[in-house]
Amino acid sequence: DQQVKQxxxxxxxxxxxxxxxxxxxxxxMFDYFLWYKKYPAEGPTFLISISSIKDKNExxxxxxxxxxxxxxxxxxxxxxxxxxxxxxxxxxxxxRGGADGLTFGKGTHLIIQP
Amino acid sequence: GAGVSQSPSNKVTEKGKDVExxxxxxxxxxxxxxxxxxxxxxxxxxxxxQGNSAPDKSGLPSDxxxxxxxGGSVSTLTxxxxxxxxxxxxLCASSDKLAxxxxxxxxxxxxxxxx
Numbered sequence: 001d002q003q004v005k006q007x008x009x010x011x012x013x014x015x016x017x018x019x020x021x022x023x024x025x026x027x028x029m030f031d032y033f034l035w036y037k038k039y040p041a042e043g044p045t046f047l048i049s050i051s052s053i054k055d056k057n058e059x060x061x062x063x064x065x066x067x068x069x070x071x072x073x074x075x076x077x078x079x080x081x082x083x084x085x086x087x088x089x090x091x092x093x094x095x096r097g098g099a100d101g102l103t104f105g106k107g108t109h110l111i112i113q114p
Numbered sequence: 115g116a117g118v119s120q121s122p123s124n125k126v127t128e129k130g131k132d133v134e135x136x137x138x139x140x141x142x143x144x145x146x147x148x149x150x151x152x153x154x155x156x157x158x159x160x161x162x163x164q165g166n167s168a169p170d171k172s173g174l175p176s177d178x179x180x181x182x183x184x185g186g187s188v189s190t191l192t193x194x195x196x197x198x199x200x201x202x203x204x205l206c207a208s209s210d211k212l213a214x215x216x217x218x219x220x221x222x223x224x225x226x227x228x229x
Binding site for chain 2: 004034036041042043044045046049089091101102103104105106107
């Protein structure tokens with residue numbers, strides 16, 4: 001039973017345009033959400049997070065939106081750059097009552113086309 | 115400062131052997147986590163330490179897996195009698211949970227191959 005779902009295994013976007021990565025979750029106990037970026041043969045790198053008390057968090061080119069009623073969050077990258085090509089993981093915490101291993105989606109491979 | 119480090123970066127072993135993976139968290143981080151990523155899958159939570167204690171061992175896939183943390187710093191993940199399905203990238207993360215943040219910072223991982 002997958003509690004965090006990233007339904008698009010891959011996404012191709014032209015350089016300079018907006019990249020939108022989506023994530024859905026099923027567990028209403030989640031109260032903190034994160035996006036990580038991963039290059040091959042490296043560990044995930046933290047990008048941006050959002051608490052469930054907010055609906056938007058922005059950091060430079062990255063914005064995360066949270067829609068609690070729909071149990072949906074998205075990551076917007078604008079403008080997209082070639083170095084953004086990587087696998088992006090959505091993750092959530094809070095469902096274990098403080099013993100918080102993150103629950104991850106399976107990732108979306110973002111490809112930025114020149 | 116230095117990030118999370120893990121060793122070895124790669125480990126090839128024969129089925130039935132024991133392996134030990136090491137994680138050195140970010141200095142001062144009280145919380146430490148182990149995950150694994152099998153081919154084509156997302157990261158799977160294994161175990162979490164707060165200080166030296168592990169309040170949540172629910173993610174360990176079998177009793178062949180164990181982990182310890184000493185001195186509130188370095189952790190080792192031990193897999194006994196390895197099986198081919200144990201082949202995966204094992205990732206360690208740490209966070210400054212006492213500062214009230216759940217943001218976890220990951221090491222580069224150990225790629226384990228069981229032949």
